[in-house]
Each structure stands twice: as structure tokens, then as C-alpha cells.
Amino acid sequence: MPDVPTHPLLDVLLAGGARAERLTASRTFPERTAEHADWPRWADATVVQGYRRLGVDRPWTHQAVAADLVHQGRHTALATSTGSGKSLAFWLPALSAVRTAAAAATLDPGNIESAHVRPTTIYLSPTKALAADQLSALERVLDAAGTRDVRVATCDGDTSREERSWVQDHADVVLTNPDFLHYSLLPNHRRWTRLLKGLRYVVVDEGHAYRGVFGAHVSLVLRRLARLAARYGVGSPTFVVASATTAEPAVSAARLIGVAPDDVTAVTEDASPSGRRTVVLWQPPEITGWRPPADADLSAEVGSLHRDRSSDEPISMRRADLTEPDPWALPAAEPDPEAAPVATEAPPEHPRRSATAEVADLLADLSAAGARSLAFTRSRRGAESVAQQARDHLRHAAPDAARRIAAYRGGYLPEERRELEQALRSGDLLGLATTNALELGVDISGLDAVLIAGWPGTRMSLWQQAGRAGRAGADGLVAFVAREDPLDTYLVTHPEAVFDAPLEATVFDPANPHVLAPHLCAAAQEAPLRAEDLSAFGEPAHVRGILEVLVARGALRRRTSGWYWTHHQAATGLTDLRGAGGSPVRVVEQGTGRMLGTVDAASADGQVHDGAVYVHQGTTYVVAHLDLADHTAVVQRRRLDYGTWSRSVMSVAIEGWGEDVEDADAGAQGGDGPGHDLVTREWGPVTWGLGPVEVTSQVVSFQRRRVPDMQVLGTEQLELPEHTLGTVAVWWSVPEFVLRAADISPEEAPGALHAAEHASIGLLPLLATCDRWDLGGVSTELHPDTGEATVFVYDAYPGGAGFAERAYDLGATWLRATRDAIAACPCADGCPACVQSPKCGSYNAPLDKAAAVRLLDAVLSHDPAYLGVAPG
Known part of the structure; x- marks a missing residue:
């Protein structure tokens, strides 16, 4: 110890x-003493007085430095620890700007120069809860200051029409989220003219939360916002990206808001006190002396849970509650898609x-x-x-x-x-x-x-x-x-x-054509795209190429003055920022009609199916009926001594398999998600493929287990619909004789394929500028379409996101990096640094590190570019 x-x-x-x-193991991090600075001279005295009355006599140094940068109009990335008071750094200049403008208009109301538009601020957070929390904190400051001339409000999808109208006409500070910008504010920007004309600051809170495909979407939403603000005559607003401590905060913030890294100043020295x-x-x-109950068939419970041998699935595709059996804990019996699946082997002794x-x-x-x-x-x-x-x-x-x-x-x-x-x-x-x-x-x-x-x-x-x-x-x-x-x-x-390991970087790619294309359509509907606008969305040549494809497919119309959206439907409907996949399901108590909460649509089948036990603050309910059409689960309150566990099956099918396919040597350019051509190429006996797939998940049954001994009380079948993700995958297949030549026995094959799948998913972000959570994977020793042992890696995004294409184009580089990473890892049997996955759909079992290296050596030995060269 x-x-x-x-x-x-x-x-x-x-x-x-x-x-x-x-x-x-343990480590004690030393205390940090506070370093204070004077209030900036430009700060409004009334706002400063409000902070002082709340106990902030002087700001910490990083707050003052960041606030001054923001006041000067510098895009700022503020990356300091939790609880370091980042909000003061952006509220101080925002509130001071409003107060200064209001004072100028009051002191000289007849002066036409004092009748300018009041400066406004848009605050964005990834959740409504955080926006509500910030509103409460902001109101405390204004109440302490005793000022009533700064008008603040939240506005999101839950805001009533009357409240929204007031915000449009009066609010100086609007707290909202990227979804509201995308679906409501930007498409209806003419109703928000006052806010956009005065837009001085845009605050992006919890900036590290915007990663992967979601981060790419939000980045493009922010670029659309900046473009419209500039069109209303105020120029580009100043962006503040507040984030947890992260790698390369200035680079990440610059990519998020669409400017050069040199245009962003990072403030990372934390001057707040910390004990x-x-x-x-x-x-x-270890639990000694434990044995499964005699009538609990755990081997069946933890057996084949997927139609394919193993899977590394993204959270968006997890609909089964496959948590580990826990005979020592009272299960709260509400299935959750984020819970880790059970192992595919018998439990340890x-x-x-x-x-x-x-x-x-x-x-x-x-x-x-x-x-x-x-x-x-x-x-x-x-x-x-x-x-x-x-x-x-x-x-x-x-x-x-x-x-x-x-x-x-x-x-x-x-x-x-x-x-x-x-x-x-x-x-x-x-x-x-x-x-x-x-x-x-x-x-x-x-x-x-x-x-x-x-x-x-x-x-x-x-x-x-x-x-x-x-x-x-x-x-x-x-x-x-x-x-x-x-x-x-x-x-x-x-x-x-x-x-001691470094923090991860916030990874996302706004240039991804699958993400960029629908935002270009949305931008064109908001205001026709001009040639001078293209640089706001990335490299102009790259953006122009995507626009040409959109014109060819009839999505946009090209005129001498620019690119136009000419359809009746809203272009914002072409994409979903979060990939939520439908309206949430309301959980309603029978008899009273009281709504207990909600369950996201993707998880409802596994969490609130008929007969499921739903737990809310320790009170147990049984689902009487799940109405997917009405998005409602009706529950009855009951005292129970059992919980429920649902089971699902999952499969991946290659669309168009068996039909004539494109010659793979031509590459995989120009794909567009579900309409992507199926292409293949041969490395001798090894087959590579890229194309549209359907990843299917279905909740098929559930068990009731008595608490706490986990005795299985019964199993019931469910008739719930399949859920299908249409996306794009890259895969490689090897015939049985290649496995045998690599000295991989039938018993070792599942672990070798599974380990190779995990490691390749972990390495792809180095090549495809994505996040591991943007990918899913399946490995199987005999896939029904290919007829061979196959490893799939797919984009966890409807229609594909371009990551699989990148992997296909760089197949040899990708697999060689994967092989070398596994072989170079000093661990004996596999670890998170090589073949274990934090989101494995089969609980990181089976995995065979040594066999994975032999398998990848065998595959790479057939690469035409490396024939005759030993791998590694």
C-alpha cells in the first residue's frame, strides 16, 4: 500500500x-494561494460594486487579464480549473459595455452619436441547466449592484412565444444554446435584428464539451452567427471560449470560432486559491466465497449478446441495459445506455x-x-x-x-x-x-x-x-x-x-464535407453566399468544391451574385447537431398524470419498455405501457423486490453487397453518406471495403431479477422495433487460411480481431481528425456478407461523417500505426494504451494482444506497397 x-x-x-x-495509490496536490489584481479602469463602477457586495473585493489575476483582453476586442480562450471564477472574466466587460452605452444615452439624449445600438451579448452553453445557472448568478450580481438597466434572459426551445418576443425586442444579454441558434435564431435572424446589430460579445462556455462531430457542427453554427453579425454592420463580435484546463486551448478555440490561432489569446495561469x-x-x-445462485443461468445471461461476435459501439447506438450483474448492490433497475455491458465470458471465481x-x-x-x-x-x-x-x-x-x-x-x-x-x-x-x-x-x-x-x-x-x-x-x-x-x-x-499523462486535446473537424455541406445550405438560406463569405467556412477552394457538388445535386442554385437556397423547406432540417434521433419520451405517472422525467428516444426501448422497472429518487415504478408514437411511458408506483434488465442484439449489414462495385483503385472520392458507392480493393487474399452499412440494434427481451441475490425470476420477450443507423463503414476481411498462416487458432481469432478493432479505432483519430466517440466498430470471425473474418469501423453519425473514407484512403498507414502501437506497448496482455476500449460493447472480452499483432502482420504483408518488406 x-x-x-x-x-x-x-x-x-x-x-x-x-x-x-x-x-x-495517492497523490496530494499542494494548495495554491490567490493572486489578485486591481479592477480594470474601464470596468463600470456599479458592476464592480455589485461584485464587491458579493464578496469579490478584487479579481484574481487571470480574471482581470482575460477581462481586459475581451474588453480590447481580442478573442480569448480562458482555460483554468473548475471553480476559478471564469464567468467574471466575460460578464465584467459585457455588463460594463451595456452600462456605458446606457449612461451615454442618458447623459446626452439629444446627441445622435449617443443613439447608437446598445451592445449585446450571446452566451452559449451545451446544456439548458448551465444557462439557467448562469442566469441566476448574473441576476445576483445585478441585484447586488442595484442596477435595473441591464436586461438579461434565457431563451431556448422551451421559451414561450411571448417571452421570446420580449427577448427579441429588449434583452441585452441572451443566454441560450447552440441548438437554438441553429434551429431558430439564425434562420429567423430578421426578427433578431436588434440583437445582431449590437452583438459585441459571444461567450462559448464549457468549450471542451464541443468535440467530435458535435464540435464540428457547433463550430459552423458560430461561423454562421459571425457572418450574419457582420452583415448587420457591427463587424465580427469578440468571442470568449471558457473551458476546463485542456491541451492547446488557443488552437481549439480558434478552430471552434473559425479564426487563425494567432488571433486567439489563451489565459491559462490559474490565480484562484485552491486548498x-x-x-x-x-x-x-475481491468477494470470496461467492457463487452465483443455483438457478441463475449466468452463462446464458452473459453469452452472445450481439449477432456479431463483438462490438465497440458509440453511446448513440447503445439501447440495451447490459450492466454487470451486481449481487451485492441494490440495483436502481433503470436501464441506462451508458452503463458498461456485461462480459462475454463467465464471471470470475x-x-x-x-x-x-x-x-x-x-x-x-x-x-x-x-x-x-x-x-x-x-x-x-x-x-x-x-x-x-x-x-x-x-x-x-x-x-x-x-x-x-x-x-x-x-x-x-x-x-x-x-x-x-x-x-x-x-x-x-x-x-x-x-x-x-x-x-x-x-x-x-x-x-x-x-x-x-x-x-x-x-x-x-x-x-x-x-x-x-x-x-x-x-x-x-x-x-x-x-x-x-x-x-x-x-x-x-x-x-x-x-x-502524469497529459490532458487530451479537443478534437473536431469543421472542414468535414459531411458536416459542412448542410451548414452551407443553411447559411445560403439565411443570406445568399457570396465569394467573400467562403473563407469564413474554411479553405475557400475546399468550400467552393463542396458548393459545386451541392449545385450539381440541386441543393443550391448558382447565380452570378452567389449561391442561393431555393427550396421551401428549412435547410436547418438537413442536419442534427447532437444526433439525438427523435423526441424524448415522457415518463408519466398513471392516475395523477404527473410527469416524472424524460428518457431520450435512443434509449427508451431499453429503459422504459413495457414491464420495465423505473426508479426515481428511490421510488420504484413499473412501466404499464410504452407508446412510441406518442413518446410517452405510463408508469405505476409499486414496492418491488426485483429489478429488470433488457437485452438487445446488434448487427451490421453492408448495403449493395453482391452487386457490381466500383473499382477501388479509383479511390473513394465524392461520397455523400448513405448514397456512397460501395468500393473494394484487393490486397491479395485480403479484401478492403468502403461503403454504406446499416447498423441495427433491437431490444428483444428483459429479465426480472430478485434483489439482492440476483436470482432470475423470469424472462419475457419484447416486440419492439429495430433501430437502424445508416452510415458509412470501412472494413477489411481475411480468409481462414490467412489466420492459420498467422498461427491464429479458431479459439484465438475472436480475441485477435477484437483487439485489432479496438486499437484501430483508437488510432484513427490521429489520421481522421475525429474523436473515438465518433466511431463504432464490430469484429466477427464470420460475417454473413463477406463470408470471412471481418473488422468494421463505422462513422457513428447518420449518413457518415467522412472518417471511414479517410481510413480507407490511408488503410496501410492506419493499420501499420495500429500494429506498431500494439507491439510497442510494454504491457503483457493488453491495456488501455493499446487494445482495451473505454466504450467496449462486450466489456473488453475477449482480447488477445499477441494474436492481434500476428494478425496485423499477416494483413500488412499483403499490402502491394510493402510486398517483400517485413512489417514493423
């Missing part, structure tokens, strides 16, 4: 030494205690000790489960503490989320089990401890969540609790991978 750091709450976690062996933060890595203990059960114990102990804590879980189900178990632990020993523990997750009604946030701030709540919904910038300060159940996906997310502990200069304790997962196990036994 490592040297145990000193922290007043650590002994609570260690239970006086009884849990000491579970702590695998000591102790971070511990924690591995739950001595399984470790689940992270959910472990974190529930720790949260209960911290709450009993009076500590205010957050417990981050990987799923909605996990949040409900941790909260319920913690309450159960304390119900008799500390009933007051038990009443002060709750769950927080997406799907709750907005007013319920606000109540929970306020209760945590005020101390009415001691413990809150949450999904990553509280990872973003909602103001939750003064917490003593943060528990993280399972790897959150990136180091950036880990440190965002950890930053909730010990804010405002207080000491904080953070515990990362490993799930029984190879990735988590690797991290808690290799602390350098957590503490």
Missing part, C-alpha cells in the same frame, strides 16, 4: 484501517465488489461524518443505485443523514434539478449521487469530497469532476473507485497514467 496521505476525511474512507488495502487536494486511487476488494456498491458505502460514511460529497457515476442507473444504497445504509444508524442524500441525473424535470442544486449549495443535502450532468459548470462549491465510480472516459473529465472537491480554497478529497474493468484496473495499478 502507498504512503497514506493525511486528510481529515481519509480515515473515514479507510474505516480506521479496515479498508486500507483498497487504496492503491490541498488529495486524490486516491481505490480498488474494491472471485469477482471484485462493484464500484457502485463500494461508492455507496463511502458516500454513506462521508455523509454520516457530516461531509458534503458528490458521487459521480457512469450512468443514470448508477446514480439512482448509489443514492438508494447509501440511504439504506444510514436509515437506522443515522436517519437524519439518510434523508439528506439524493440522486441527480438527466431526465429529471428542470425545477427538480434546480431544487437539488440549491439544496446541495445550502447544505440541506449532504450527499448527491450524480451522472456527469454536474461535471459542467453548474456552480456547486464548498464540497468536501468527490467520489468517482469508474473511469469517466477522459483525463479532462476526471479532473473536471475532481475539481468539485475543495473549491474556494478549502482542502478536498477525491477518490477514483475502479470498476471491475480492465481499463479501470490498469489505471489504479499504474497511477502515472492518471497523475
